[in-house]
Amino acid sequence: MSGGYKFVVVANRLAVDAAEDGGWKRSPGGLVTAVHPIVRRLGGAWVGWTGGPGEAPEPFEFDGMRLHPVGLSEDEVDRYYEGQSNATVWPLFHDAVEQPVHHREWREAYETVNRRFADATAAVAAEGATVWVHDYQLMLVPGMLREQRPDLRIGFFLHIPFPPVELFMQLPRRADILRGLLGADLVGFQRPLAAQNFLQLSRILLGLEPKEESVEFGGRTVVARAFPISIDVDEIEREAADPEVQAQARHLRQELGDRRLLLGVDRLDYTKGIEQRLKAYRELLAEGTVSNDDVVLVQVATPSRMRVQQYQDLRERVEREVGRINGEFGEVGRAPVHYLFQSRSRAELVAMYLAADVMVVTPLRDGMNLVAKEYVAARVDDDGTMVLSEFTGAAAELDASFLVNPHDVEDLKRGLCAALAATPEDRSTRMRAMRATVKDHTVDRWAREFLDALGGAS
Ligand code: ADQ
Numbered sequence: 190m191s192g193g194y195k196f197v198v199v200a201n202r203l204a205v206d207a208a209e210d211g212g213w214k215r216s217p218g219g220l221v222t223a224v225h226p227i228v229r230r231l232g233g234a235w236v237g238w239t240g241g242p243g244e245a246p247e248p249f250e251f252d253g254m255r256l257h258p259v260g261l262s263e264d265e266v267d268r269y270y271e272g273q274s275n276a277t278v279w280p281l282f283h284d285a286v287e288q289p290v291h292h293r294e295w296r297e298a299y300e301t302v303n304r305r306f307a308d309a310t311a312a313v314a315a316e317g318a319t320v321w322v323h324d325y326q327l328m329l330v331p332g333m334l335r336e337q338r339p340d341l342r343i344g345f346f347l348h349i350p351f352p353p354v355e356l357f358m359q360l361p362r363r364a365d366i367l368r369g370l371l372g373a374d375l376v377g378f379q380r381p382l383a384a385q386n387f388l389q390l391s392r393i394l395l396g397l398e399p400k401e402e403s404v405e406f407g408g409r410t411v412v413a414r415a416f417p418i419s420i421d422v423d424e425i426e427r428e429a430a431d432p433e434v435q436a437q438a439r440h441l442r443q444e445l446g447d448r449r450l451l452l453g454v455d456r457l458d459y460t461k462g463i464e465q466r467l468k469a470y471r472e473l474l475a476e477g478t479v480s481n482d483d484v485v486l487v488q489v490a491t492p493s494r495m496r497v498q499q500y501q502d503l504r505e506r507v508e509r510e511v512g513r514i515n516g517e518f519g520e521v522g523r524a525p526v527h528y529l530f531q532s533r534s535r536a537e538l539v540a541m542y543l544a545a546d547v548m549v550v551t552p553l554r555d556g557m558n559l560v561a562k563e564y565v566a567a568r569v570d571d572d573g574t575m576v577l578s579e580f581t582g583a584a585a586e587l588d589a590s591f592l593v594n595p596h597d598v599e600d601l602k603r604g605l606c607a608a609l610a611a612t613p614e615d616r617s618t619r620m621r622a623m624r625a626t627v628k629d630h631t632v633d634r635w636a637r638e639f640l641d642a643l644g645g646a647s
Pocket of ligand 1: 218348349418454455456489490491532534535556557558559560563
C-alpha cells in the first residue's frame with residue numbers, strides 16, 4: 190500500500206503544539222523552522238506524535254503540510270518516551286554523564302512505537318518517495334520502513350551525539366539499533382567523529398567493511414556523514430533589530446544596574462553543565478575574583494522532562510545551589526544569581542542575548558547547542574563574549590569564543606575571567622569571526638545539504 194506523498198518527515202513530535210483555543214500552532218524550534226518550508230513547497234506530509242497521551246486525531250492540514258498524528262497510550266509515553274528515549278538512550282549517548290537506566294519493558298515499548306511510526310509512514314509515502322526520519326526516539330524506523338518499502342529513499346538525522354564504541358556497546362539489543370539505522374540510505378550526524386563512531390561499530394558489531402564515509406549493507410550503500418545543524422539567522426537578526434526588543438534589552442540592563450551580565454539559557458538538563466557553571470561562579474565569588482557588586486548571573490532554565498526522576502533530582506540540586514550562592518553572597522535587592530525556571534518567548538531571549546556581557550554555554554556533552562549560535566546571530570552590535578564548552582558540536586565552528594572544559598572547574602573559572610576581561614577590540618574581533626561563520630551556515634543550508642546528499646526530494 191502506498192499513499193500520495195513524495196516527501197515525508199518523521200519525527201517524534203509533529204510540527205505543531207496544541208493551542209489554547211483548542212486548535213494548533215506551529216511549534217517553535219529549529220527543526221520545524223528548517224523543514225516546514227520544504228515540506229510546504231513539496232506538498233509533503235509530517236508523521237509525529239501530538240505530545241499528549243491518547244488516541245491519535247485524524248490527519249489534518251496545517252499551513253501547507255499534511256500532518257499525520259501517531260497516538261501513544263499513557264503507558265507508552267512512560268516507557269517509550271520518558272523511559273527508553275529519555276532515561277536510557279539520552280544519557281548513554283551523552284557520555285553517560287547520568288547513569289542510563291535499562292528496562293526490558295521500555296525497550297519493548299520503544300520497538301512497538303517505532304513500528305507504529307514506520308507503519309504510518311509506509312501508508313502515506315508515495316512510490317519512490319523521500320522520507321526523512323529524525324532523532325534518537327526513532328532509530329529503528331529506517332530499518333522497519335526499508336523492510337516494508339524498499340522503493341523509498343530514506344534519510345536519518347541524529348540531533349544528539351553518537352557515542353564512542355565502548356559506550357554504545359552497553360546498550361542492550363545494540364545490534365538491532367545499528368541495523369535500524371542502517372536501513373537508511375543516508376545517516377547524518379552533527380559531527381564527523383560521530384559518523385566515524387557509527388561506521389566503526391558497523392565493523393565491530395556486524396562485521397561490515399566500512400569505507401571512509403559509507404558502508405555496504407544488505408546490497409545497498411549507506412552513507413554516514415556530518416551535517417552540523419544551525420539556526421534561522423535572518424529571523425534572529427530581525428528580532429535583534431526590532432526597536433521593542435532593543436528597548437527590552439536596555440530595560441534589563443537598567444534593572445541590573447552597572448553590573449556585568451553573565452547569561453545562561455538552557456533546557457534544565459543534566460547534560461547542559463548548569464551545576465558546573467554555578468560551582469565555578471560560587472568559587473569566583475568566594476575567592477573575591479568577582480564581586481556581587483559588579484557581576485550578576487542570570488540563568489534561564491526551561492522546564493524539561495519533569496516526569497523523569499533524573500530531571501527532578503537535577504532541579505533540586507540546581508535550586509539548592511542557587512539558594513546557597515544567593516544566601517552566602519547576596520544582599521537585600523542584589524542577588525548574585527537570578528534563576529528563572531521558565532520558558533521565554535524568542536523576543537525575550539533575544540533581548541537577553543543583546544543585554545549579556547558573557548554568554549555561558551557549558552554542556553558536558555551536546556550534539557550542537559543552538560543557544561550558542563542564537564546568541565552570536567543576535568549580536569548585531571558585534572559585541573559580547575561567550576564561554577563555550579569544548580564538548581558541544583558548536584565549538585568546532587565557534588572557536589573564537591572562550592573554549593573551556595566544563596569538567597575542570599578551574600578551567601571554567603579561567604574562561605569566565607578571560608571573557609569578562611576581554612577588551613572591546615578583542616570582543617569585536619571574536620564576535621565578527623563567529624558571526625561570519627553562523628551567517629554562512631544557516632539552518633536552511635543544513636536542510637538543503639542533507640536532502641541534496643540524500644537525493645530524491647528537491
Ligand atoms: P536541545 O538539547 O534542546 O536540542 P539546543 O540546541 O540548545 O538544545 O536548543 C534549545 C532551543 O530551545 C534553542 O532554540 C533555545 O532558544 C530554546 N530555549 C532554551 N531555553 C529556553 C527558554 N528558557 N525559553 C524558550 N526557549 C528556550 C537538541 C540537541 C542539541 C541540538 C538540537 C538541534 O540536544 O545538541 O543542537 O537538538 O539539533
